[in-house]
Amino acid sequence: MAAGSGSLMWFRKGLRIHDNPALEYASKGSSFMYPVFVIDPHYMEPDPSAFSPGSTRAGINRIRFLLESLVDLDLNLKKLGSRLLVLKGEPSQVLTHCLKEWNVKKLCFEYDTEPYYQALDRSVKDYASSAGIEVFSPVSHTLFNPADIIEKNGGSPPRSYQSFLKLAGEPSWVSSPLSIRVSSLPPVGDVGSCEVSQVPTMEELGYVDNDQDELTPFRGGESEALKRMTESLSNKDWVANFEKPKGDPSAYLKPATTVLSPYLKFGCLSSRYFYQCLKGVYKNVKRHTLPPVSLGGQLLWRDFFYTVAFGTPNFAQMKGNGICKQIPWNDDEQLLAAWRDAKTGYPWIDAIMVQLRKWGWMHHLARHCVACFLTRGDLFVHWEKGRDVFERLLIDSDWAINNGNWLWLSCSSFFYQYNRIYSPISFGKKYDPKGNYIRHFLPILKDMPDEYIYEPWTAPLSIQTKAKCIIGRDYPKPG
DNA sequence: CAGGCGTTGCTGGA
DNA sequence: TCCAGCAACGCCTG
Structure with missing residues (x-):
């Protein structure tokens, strides 16, 4: 195939040109470079049985955000004389096939600490080394290399933010300039028999009947x-x-x-x-x-x-997780569904859950309110259930951060002052006494007077009638 | 092993 | 706006 030396740049996260050491290394001294993104059915296959449009693991907002990011990446690569090659399938199989077909000498991808990628990358690396292909997999997703911090702490991670700060110090690269501008990239080589496509649309991925009436206002891309x-x-x-x-x-x-x-x-x-x-x-x-x-x-x-x-082994679950308090959470599917579907009867909580569903993003404190409510605050439902809902619907859903915060809010780890509970009524009222936020995301309550907007079940029936919202019929009464 | 302290609670009072 | 009182966990430090 390509005479001279070719390289394969495998994008997963790190969907950018600036400060991308793997991309920089892949392009250096290569006569050809194949920038690849693999559409992984594990994340991207539509799942009509899911509780909202999307795949099993991602709602449509995040899938759309990813596709927008890929389109932008492709555009930015094109400005530098390259382009993005999109392939579909189980990533290690696709990668192995490409590496064989293209006869590349270097495989470059950003190091990833998530368990899914740890396992995937192991198999890809094993193949590459057996085939004599150089692998370059730098840490560039985070400020520090997590492994370095853990080593500094004697083999286990710090469990408080303060001790983390002390161990971390200033990042080693902070005073040296990062590689921000790239002037050109090597051309893409012949793709041979590999099935390469453009960045697909939502429709091409099989997301046909998106019945969602409001999509996230945030657009993806570098x-x-x-x-x-x-x-x-x-x-x-x-x-x-x-x-x-x-x-x-x-x-x-x-x-x-x-x-x-x-x-x-x-x-x-x-x-x-x-x-x-x-x-x-x-x-x-x-x-x-x-x-x-x-x-x-x-x-x-x-x-x-x-x-x-x-x-932390088994970080994303309670059982077998050494830093997680073992709590006998209940397993009530109805309570979970009411929370997930914005039907708890507390407008502040439900409005936040609607924003999650429609936008895939809410303010950090809003996340705290609904997470506290689901777990230790009111419903006493297992934090793993809430974690799953956030993981699927958030556009910023991040494995480490999402699980970490659910451990935090449920008082399972990091934070244990369980008497500090966010009130589903007064917390929101402090910031928004007129309930504008609630009125926007729960329009059924838009005519409810200010004094009842956080507790509509206390409104006299005449007021409910006038507001065209009967509690128990048009909007639920708290269980 | 005891005491200090922790990103983001709530209420009520000054 | 800031404070005390509430009740009180477990990590970290000395």
């Missing part, structure tokens, strides 16, 4: 990520004074946070580049907030959860 980051960082005052717990969870027209999490999840934005840019802002202001509440602190939380998740 270009959008960089634009969004630049906009957020341009408000230096806001950046310098950012305190996560002071954000307003009911703000939806202009969210109280950056909403960069979905871009970090897919690697459309490099967390390291974000960190460096943030440092640049901090340098130019008199004073700024600090971890854990600062904006930079949020990136460190991300690394904290990646580190604990990587170093």
Whole structure:
């Protein structure tokens, strides 16, 4: 096939050109480079039996976000003289076939700490080394290498944020420039018999009858990520004074946070580049907030959860998880379904669940409210059940962070002050006394007077009639 | 092994 | 807006 040396750049996360060491290495000294993304049926196969449109593991919002990110990646590759090759199938089989067919000498992909990729990458690496192919798999998804932190701590991950900070220190790369701009890439070689396609549409993937009436307002892709980051960082005052717990969870027209999490999840934005840019802002202001509440602190939380998740066997479950408190949760499918389908009868809780379903994103504190409500706060349903719903519906769904936060909120690990419960009535009222957030996501309650919007079951029947919302008929009464 | 402390609770009072 | 009181867990440090 290709004379000289060819390389294969395998994209999974890390859907970006900037600060992408695997891409840089793949392009260096190669006469051909094959940039590949594999549509993995494990994640992408439509599942009509799921509780909302999408696949078994991802709702349509996240699948759409991924496809948008791939389209943008393809465009950015094309500007550099390359393009994205999309293939379908079980990734290790597809990869093995491509490696054989294209006769490449180098296989490059970003290191991934999730169990699914740990197993997958093992099999791909095994094949590559048996075939004499060089494998380059750098850590570039997080600020630190989780394995380094664990080693520094004597083999086990730190279990508190403060001890994590001490172990981590400043990232080694922080003062040296990251590779942000790429001027050109090697051309794509002959694809031979491999079935290469363009980035598919939702319809081509088999998502035909999307009955969802409102889709996420957040568009995927590296270009959008960089634009969004630049906009957020341009408000230096806001950046310098950012305190996560002071954000307003009911703000939806202009969210109280950056909403960069979905871009970090897919690697459309490099967390390291974000960190460096943030440092640049901090340098130019008199004073700024600090971890854990600062904006930079949020990136460190991300690394904290990646580190604990990587170093904890059975992290994503209660049983066999050494850091998880063993709690006799109930297994009530009806309570779970009411929570999942926004039918608890508490407008604040239900509105958040509707935002999750429609947007695939809610404010961090809103997530806390519904997670607390499902588990230790009210329903006492197993955190793994809530985790599954979030994992599927969130566009920023991240294995380590999602599981970590469910462990946190259910008081199973990291946090144990179980008497601190978010009130499903008064917590939201503090921020949004008129209930604008509820009215937007639960329009059935849009004419309910302010004084009853958080507790509509207390409204006299005459008021309910006037508001065209009878509790128990048009909107549920709390169980 | 005891004491300090922990990103983001709630209510009620000043 | 800030505080005390509530009741009280378990990790980390010395």
